[in-house]
Amino acid sequence: KQAAKKTIIKNKSAEIVPAVACTTKQMRQAILDRLHKSLATEESKANNKAWWNATCYAVNELLFEKLTDTQKSHSGHDTRAVNYLSLEFLMGRLLSNNLHNLELFNVAQDALKGLGKDLYEICEEEPDMALGNGGLGRLAACFIDSLATLGYPAIGYGIHYENGLFAQSFQDGRQIERPDTWREYGNPWEICRPESIQHVPLYGYVETVIDENGISHKVWHAGQKLKGVPWDVPIVGYGAKTVNILRLWESRADEAFDWDVFNAGGYVDAQVEKSKAETISKVLYPNDSTDEGKELRLIQQYFFCACSVKDILRRFRRAGNKWPILAEKVAIQLNDTHPTIAIPELMRILVDEERLDWNFAWSLCEKIFSYTNHTLLPEALEKWSVALFEKVLPRHLEIIYEINRRFLETVEQKWPGDNDIKAKLSIVEEGSQRMVRMANLCVVTSHKVNGVAAVHSELVKTDLFPEFDQLYPTKLINVTNGITPRRWLKACNPALAALYDETVGKDWVVNLDKLKDALPKATDTVFQKRFMEIKRDNKVELVNIIKDLTGIEVSADAIFDIQIKRLHEYKRQQLNLIHILTLYRRLLDNPDYDMVPRVFLFGAKAAPGYHMAKQIIYALNKVAEKVNSDKRIKGKLKVVFLPNYRVSLAEKMFPAADISEQISTAGLEASGTGNMKFALNGALTVGTMDGANIEMAEEIGAEHMFIFGLSVAEVKELKTAGYNPYDYYYNNPELKAVLDWLDTDFFTPGQPGALSDIKRSLLEYGDEYLCLADYESYCKAHDAIDTTYRNKALWAEKAIRNSAAMGKFNSDRSIEDYVENVWHLKKYPLA
Ligand code: Z2T
Numbered sequence: 001k002q003a004a005k006k007t008i009i010k011n012k013s014a015e016i017v018p019a020v021a022c023t024t025k026q027m028r029q030a031i032l033d034r035l036h037k038s039l040a041t042e043e044s045k046a047n048n049k050a051w052w053n054a055t056c057y058a059v060n061e062l063l064f065e066k067l068t069d070t071q072k073s074h075s076g077h078d079t080r081a082v083n084y085l086s087l088e089f090l091m092g093r094l095l096s097n098n099l100h101n102l103e104l105f106n107v108a109q110d111a112l113k114g115l116g117k118d119l120y121e122i123c124e125e126e127p128d129m130a131l132g133n134g135g136l137g138r139l140a141a142c143f144i145d146s147l148a149t150l151g152y153p154a155i156g157y158g159i160h161y162e163n164g165l166f167a168q169s170f171q172d173g174r175q176i177e178r179p180d181t182w183r184e185y186g187n188p189w190e191i192c193r194p195e196s197i198q199h200v201p202l203y204g205y206v207e208t209v210i211d212e213n214g215i216s217h218k219v220w221h222a223g224q225k226l227k228g229v230p231w232d233v234p235i236v237g238y239g240a241k242t243v244n245i246l247r248l249w250e251s252r253a254d255e256a257f258d259w260d261v262f263n264a265g266g267y268v269d270a271q272v273e274k275s276k277a278e279t280i281s282k283v284l285y286p287n288d289s290t291d292e293g294k295e296l297r298l299i300q301q302y303f304f305c306a307c308s309v310k311d312i313l314r315r316f317r318r319a320g321n322k323w324p325i326l327a328e329k330v331a332i333q334l335n336d337t338h339p340t341i342a343i344p345e346l347m348r349i350l351v352d353e354e355r356l357d358w359n360f361a362w363s364l365c366e367k368i369f370s371y372t373n374h375t376l377l378p379e380a381l382e383k384w385s386v387a388l389f390e391k392v393l394p395r396h397l398e399i400i401y402e403i404n405r406r407f408l409e410t411v412e413q414k415w416p417g418d419n420d421i422k423a424k425l426s427i428v429e430e431g432s433q434r435m436v437r438m439a440n441l442c443v444v445t446s447h448k449v450n451g452v453a454a455v456h457s458e459l460v461k462t463d464l465f466p467e468f469d470q471l472y473p474t475k476l477i478n479v480t481n482g483i484t485p486r487r488w489l490k491a492c493n494p495a496l497a498a499l500y501d502e503t504v505g506k507d508w509v510v511n512l513d514k515l516k517d518a519l520p521k522a523t524d525t526v527f528q529k530r531f532m533e534i535k536r537d538n539k540v541e542l543v544n545i546i547k548d549l550t551g552i553e554v555s556a557d558a559i560f561d562i563q564i565k566r567l568h569e570y571k572r573q574q575l576n577l578i579h580i581l582t583l584y585r586r587l588l589d590n591p592d593y594d595m596v597p598r599v600f601l602f603g604a605k606a607a608p609g610y611h612m613a614k615q616i617i618y619a620l621n622k623v624a625e626k627v628n629s630d631k632r633i634k635g636k637l638k639v640v641f642l643p644n645y646r647v648s649l650a651e652k653m654f655p656a657a658d659i660s661e662q663i664s665t666a667g668l669e670a671s672g673t674g675n676m677k678f679a680l681n682g683a684l685t686v687g688t689m690d691g692a693n694i695e696m697a698e699e700i701g702a703e704h705m706f707i708f709g710l711s712v713a714e715v716k717e718l719k720t721a722g723y724n725p726y727d728y729y730y731n732n733p734e735l736k737a738v739l740d741w742l743d744t745d746f747f748t749p750g751q752p753g754a755l756s757d758i759k760r761s762l763l764e765y766g767d768e769y770l771c772l773a774d775y776e777s778y779c780k781a782h783d784a785i786d787t788t789y790r791n792k793a794l795w796a797e798k799a800i801r802n803s804a805a806m807g808k809f810n811s812d813r814s815i816e817d818y819v820e821n822v823w824h825l826k827k828y829p830l831a
Helices: 024-038 048-076 095-101 105-114 119-123 135-150 259-263 267-279 295-318 323-329 342-353 358-368 386-392 394-414 419-425 438-445 454-464 466-471 485-491 494-504 512-523 525-550 573-589 611-628 647-656 674-680 693-700 712-721 725-731 733-741 756-762 771-790 792-804 811-823
Strands: 081-085 089-092 129-131 154-159 167-171 174-178 198-202 205-210 216-221 224-236 243-253 330-335 369-372 383-385 435-437 448-451 476-478 559-564 598-603 637-641 659-662 684-687
Touching: 024 048, 024 105, 048 095, 048 105, 048 119, 048 224, 048 243, 081 135, 081 295, 089 135, 089 243, 089 647, 095 105, 095 119, 095 135, 095 485, 105 119, 135 154, 135 224, 135 243, 135 330, 135 485, 135 811, 154 295, 174 611, 198 295, 205 394, 216 342, 216 394, 224 267, 224 295, 243 267, 243 295, 295 330, 295 342, 295 386, 323 330, 323 358, 330 342, 330 358, 330 811, 342 358, 342 394, 342 438, 358 369, 358 394, 369 438, 383 386, 386 394, 386 435, 394 419, 394 438, 394 466, 419 466, 435 438, 448 454, 448 811, 454 466, 454 476, 454 693, 485 494, 485 647, 485 674, 494 512, 494 525, 512 525, 512 792, 525 647, 525 792, 559 647, 559 771, 573 598, 573 611, 573 637, 573 733, 573 756, 573 771, 598 647, 611 637, 611 756, 647 674, 659 674, 674 684, 674 693, 674 792, 684 693, 684 771, 684 792, 725 733, 725 771, 733 756, 733 771, 771 792
Parallel strands: 081 154, 081 330, 154 243, 330 369, 369 448, 448 476, 559 598, 559 659, 598 637, 659 684
Antiparallel strands: 089 129, 167 174, 198 224, 205 216, 224 243, 383 435
16 A cells, blocks of 8 residues: 555635535544445444545535535526537546545545544545546546536536446556456446436438428437436536536446337347447447447447437426527537537437428537547548448438538539549548548538647648638637646645645636746745755655555656656657667666666556557566666666556656656647646656647746757658658667667567567658657757756756746636637536
């Protein structure tokens, strides 16, 4: 067990009224009551898991009241709401976050202390709610926190995966995946709502029906039906003036539909059908940016969209509203193309079931939907084969054809006779295997399409959708990503949060720009000392965690250089690797090589089917083994790959980082959000001019970061001119030596060639991500890090400048941008 000994932060200004009235005594009694009356145990028998459950239940009692008040207020005011549709919500743990947002963290800490328990230790009992892959899912989680904090009516819609992102371990350095079981023994945060079950058709055929007036319409006869059971997770805003919900759909068999099978004596067959239906929400697909095109995945997407759209319309009808004002009450945000099928589903309901005129229904859809693009990588742009669509969703395919037919008419008007443009923009891609392009459907339908950082949104306009931008000049916009300062500073770094409370006032939690008031202190030696003492304490905590998890001993005096993110070639963990090899070689060549001791830390999961990503994990682990046990280098270099990187581990790594690695090939990281979390917690960035790094440099001052490598324009130039990695290999002896090293059995004794794949990808296979082109510049940036770190005052100044400049990257700001430019919501906080 990790020593969870954070400093207890006392609430200094007792005059501040907490969001929810609850004294330490009341909290203590509530926890005991839950332990006795809900968990049927007692103090002497309860383990930490029971204390965790009891504390969660006690929190729920306070929270549910605010939840019902909020929901009553929203339906009473018949509010316009945003419905955030996302296949992923990477929530992490909720206890500490909920306590902070209720402003009861200290109260609970004292209450548990009185019961002989440590709140930080109790929080460690909570399994992560890992219903997401990476940045996209975590962004959704930060956004619903901000929506609730700002008082906006919002619902997050997603899937109630039985198994979230796989748990990772290593066996001889190789990634092993095990199922994630976040709710095996129940989860206190979710409320089942059987009263809001939805039914979802699948497969079958489409019938054309002519009514008594001679007007034809389509009826979809399903071949199978699923039942969607909603589970609600309350989302408390900071200050508890709003508690929104995250509604997650679980798939079940629809007994009503299978009634015939039962009656025909097919009791066993019906049970088999049942387990098939339940597989739909069983598991999260572990691909972060590759599209798999699997039937089950399409059904997952449709299942969750159908449930969500029906739920949205149920609320709309319940308020007694009529169709003309649908778009005044409903905004639907599509988090990437994963929920695109919600578009033809809404059209189907309006046209086929409600019998609205096509043009009217379409005008509603255009106003309701908006879409966020999260990547330019071609392999991530979703396409579904027409054949699969026809089988699973025959009516939706017809609707998509009709949308496309009308759309291509407008293309014809704009570019008469230009068939190349039509072929490029068409929602249906022609070819040996006809495909539905989900991104094109999103852009055609949505009134706003946004990228997630300025440079990315620019590239969406110039490279990804240039013709769409000409056709719809105001549609493509930017909303730069952000992170919630509640989780990513207040909760995860209590000591730094307390220092800011004292320096700039407590308001920074909701107004992160306030941190700028600490800038004058960047050169104040007393402040620098306190700031760096907090960093050092956080590093000591991480040292203990590293020892517990891996047995590896590292020194808190070393530079903690961290790269944590999904494993992907475009993120270039392999560039980091070859730089580590470079340092290792320098040390072996010269045992007195002068460098500040460095600990390179990694955390990353690879998609289970992504061979090269798994090879990079293997290589890092093998290099780590060798380096960490090599006495010759006198502990100057350590490499640690922490297993099972996830939100709760991230919360311990960001506060302990000196260096943040943000080293993607320019133009490929849409935004990045870890970059913001690092800087907010006082790490300096070594990074390329990519994604949100560019905007961070504007805020911080590029001179306080270690910027290296080719720019977006230079990458383009090099690629057009014809990039040849061998040019760099033969011209840089250090680079050649480390790459050749990978062909030996130095890191994998008795198995020469075990790491050769990585060398091949960087040479023979063409080095798609330009690692070799950026290598020299990257090494120089690292030399500069070493030099700068030796100057303690200068480093402290830069660390403070980084942290205090993060105001822009508050997800509250991102949400206000969406509200102003896309959603147009009003706030309804409780009194
Ligand atoms: C994902 O996390 C991201 C993009 C995806 O494209 C898919 C996933 Cl699962 C389909 C990330 C981007 O890579 C990252 O740059 C960005 O910060 C994040 O989404 C949130 O926008």
